Amino acid sequence: MPPGPDPETRAWASAAVRRFAAATNMLVGARRFRIVGGDPRDAGALHALLTGLGARPAADHEPIDQLWCLGTPDESTPVIEREADRPRGATLVVVDAGRHLPAVDEDAFGPVVAARPGVLAVPTLSDDVFLVSTGRDPEDDPAAEARLRWARRSMPVSRAVAAELRDGGLLRGTRIGVAMFLEPKTAVLSLLLRDAGAEVVVYAHADETDDAVAEVLRAAGLTVLARSTATTTEQKDLALAMLDTGPQILLDDGSHVIRLAHQERPDLLPTMLGAAEETTSGLRPLRVMAARGTLGIPVVAVNDARTKTFFDNRYGTGQSTVFAVLDLVDGLAPGTHRVQPGGAAVVAGFGHVGEGVALVLAALGFRVTVAETDPVRALQALFAGYPVAPLIDAVRDADLVMSATGMPDTLDLEVLRASADGAVLAVAGGVDQEIAVDAALAAGAVRTPVGRKAERFTWPDGHDVVVLDGGGCVNITAAEGNPIEIMDLSFAAQLGAVRMLLERGDELDRAVVPIDPAADEATARTALAAFGSRPAPPGPLAAQPADREPDVRTRRFGEPS
Numbered sequence: 092m093p094p095g096p097d098p099e100t101r102a103w104a105s106a107a108v109r110r111f112a113a114a115t116n117m118l119v120g121a122r123r124f125r126i127v128g129g130d131p132r133d134a135g136a137l138h139a140l141l142t143g144l145g146a147r148p149a150a151d152h153e154p155i156d157q158l159w160c161l162g163t164p165d166e167s168t169p170v171i172e173r174e175a176d177r178p179r180g181a182t183l184v185v186v187d188a189g190r191h192l193p194a195v196d197e198d199a200f201g202p203v204v205a206a207r208p209g210v211l212a213v214p215t216l217s218d219d220v221f222l223v224s225t226g227r228d229p230e231d232d233p234a235a236e237a238r239l240r241w242a243r244r245s246m247p248v249s250r251a252v253a254a255e256l257r258d259g260g261l262l263r264g265t266r267i268g269v270a271m272f273l274e275p276k277t278a279v280l281s282l283l284l285r286d287a288g289a290e291v292v293v294y295a296h297a298d299e300t301d302d303a304v305a306e307v308l309r310a311a312g313l314t315v316l317a318r319s320t321a322t323t324t325e326q327k328d329l330a331l332a333m334l335d336t337g338p339q340i341l342l343d344d345g346s347h348v349i350r351l352a353h354q355e356r357p358d359l360l361p362t363m364l365g366a367a368e369e370t371t372s373g374l375r376p377l378r379v380m381a382a383r384g385t386l387g388i389p390v391v392a393v394n395d396a397r398t399k400t401f402f403d404n405r406y407g408t409g410q411s412t413v414f415a416v417l418d419l420v421d422g423l424a425p426g427t428h429r430v431q432p433g434g435a436a437v438v439a440g441f442g443h444v445g446e447g448v449a450l451v452l453a454a455l456g457f458r459v460t461v462a463e464t465d466p467v468r469a470l471q472a473l474f475a476g477y478p479v480a481p482l483i484d485a486v487r488d489a490d491l492v493m494s495a496t497g498m499p500d501t502l503d504l505e506v507l508r509a510s511a512d513g514a515v516l517a518v519a520g521g522v523d524q525e526i527a528v529d530a531a532l533a534a535g536a537v538r539t540p541v542g543r544k545a546e547r548f549t550w551p552d553g554h555d556v557v558v559l560d561g562g563g564c565v566n567i568t569a570a571e572g573n574p575i576e577i578m579d580l581s582f583a584a585q586l587g588a589v590r591m592l593l594e595r596g597d598e599l600d601r602a603v604v605p606i607d608p609a610a611d612e613a614t615a616r617t618a619l620a621a622f623g624s625r626p627a628p629p630g631p632l633a634a635q636p637a638d639r640e641p642d643v644r645t646r647r648f649g650e651p652s
């Protein structure tokens with residue numbers, strides 16, 4: 092086997108890319124990059140990691156999205172100045188990734204301003220150029236408004252779809268309830284809906300509420316029914332208060348508010364056009380309700396839009412969950428766990444999320460084994476180059492185990508007991524008890540904090556594992572959720588669902604309905620343009636006169652009689 096980067100260089104490249112992602116909340120994949128200066132081995136390791144994650148080196152004539160500076164400031168400065176000359180609105184992130192010394196001299200470009208924690212704007216250079224340093228901890232949190240502005244900048248697709256809705260006047264006077272994580276990206280979605288003419292009411296669960304962001308929305312005139320300190324009873328009151336404003340359309344994440352409306356406010360359902368649901372796990376109970384004939388409104392399956400599942404579940408969640416896990420692991424004391432560069436990882440579930448998680452772990456140098464109960468998906472994992480094994484066997488030697496199934500008891504008590512001592516276990520799917528924490532405690536395990544969002548579970552016989560974030564969805568509660576560009580696509584799909592409900596909500600069945608393929612394609616076209624590419628033109632139409640039946644007879648056995 093050809094030698095890869097040495098473990099330290101690999102760990103440095105991994106940390107640098109994760110610092111970039113944490114500072115910017117941006118996607119690594121699908122971006123064009125250039126590396127300037129530095130030791131060729133460092134540059135090689137970084138290049139391999141970025142391309143492994145789906146980014147690509149820019150061709151000579153192409154504009155770049157990320158400039159990774161590894162050498163001296165003297166090498167970096169002229170390249171930064173050259174790249175700063177770019178079309179308006181095309182963001183360039185300059186990453187100071189100097190391994191031992193800074194590779195960028197910030198002072199060379201005049202005064203800098205915090206754009207969000209860890210990101211500096213350089214107004215004298217350009218409105219579109221930002222600096223990130225991988226060797227420095229983020230400064231104080233800039234105002235929530237700045238964080239919203241940063242998110243909005245990277246959401247061109249949602250902006251374009253919302254502008255169409257605004258220009259068409261379709262949303263005017265419509266009340267929309269947004270029940271999602273309350274953070275900068277969803278705040279931008281809410282503001283786009285408001286700007287397009289809707290009256291927006293926002294609800295969020297307490298542990299999913301950023302109070303500063305909530306304040307920005309209130310100051311902008313939106314009704315926000317969310318508080319990070321709300322108790323369970325108060326959260327229910329807030330959610331019911333949102334429903335009592337009489338939204339015609341609900342945008343939900345996890346279908347909690349859609350289900351609450353069915354349980355507590357069934358009389359409101361006939362006044363609604365419908366809802367849109369963002370997640371796989373949120374759609375599951377709604378499909379059961381539809382099969383039982385108890386779903387009272389049409390629900391557009393935004394999760395199943397190709398522009399959502401293929402990107403959010405796969406690339407977005409892959410990057411954000413694995414990076415969140417490794418960031419938490421980096422914060423643990425040596426000796427508390429067995430994760431190391433080039434170690435063994437197991438991914439349970441090879442759906443869209445599992446595929447992305449496996450891809451990112453492999454790019455970071457882990458030896459990945461997949462455990463999957465669906466033989467077809469297991470076969471796909473094999474064809475993608477991963478060994479496949481039953482979970483109970485695979486975990487015995489694994490350093491890191493991630494569940495990507497979204498099913499309770501995936502890492503059940505038996506799996507927990509079979510896992511190697513010191514193995515780190517985490518969840519990318521995100522349902523309650525995906526790691527069987529309750530069963531472990533009932534079986535005598537004692538949980539001890541060992542770091543931020545990390546606990547050691549020790550059984551009376553001395554066996555121990557480290558569980559991250561109490562088995563919660565690790566990218567959501569321990570990090571900033573999915574990258575902005577990914578949420579931009581998902582929210583464009585949400586806006587497509589809103590359009591569908593406005594245009595033909597009263598014709599739709601009271602069922603989980605697929606999103607219009609045309610909305611998906613329109614989203615993808617806008618996104619291709621935003622990523623600097625164009626789709627192939629549609630294929631030529633069949634040269635068949637419209638009024639003639641197509642001839643489908645075979646000619647292999649001679650001319651048909």
Ligand SMILES: NC(=O)c1ccc[n+]([C@@H]2O[C@H](COP(=O)([O-])OP(=O)(O)OC[C@H]3O[C@@H](n4cnc5c(N)ncnc54)[C@H](O)[C@@H]3O)[C@@H](O)[C@H]2O)c1
Nearest residue numbers: 371372404408440442443444462463464465496497519520
């Ligand atoms: N963290 C996030 O930001 C995020 C984003 C998107 C989706 N999700 C969640 O991730 C979960 C998975 O989403 P998906 O789109 O990949 O779903 P999916 O249905 O495509 O994939 C799940 C896979 O897990 C397999 N599986 C189920 N139980 C298993 C078990 N015990 N052992 C091994 N394999 C098992 C299934 O056969 C399936 O292939 C869902 O709950 C979804 O809501 C989380």
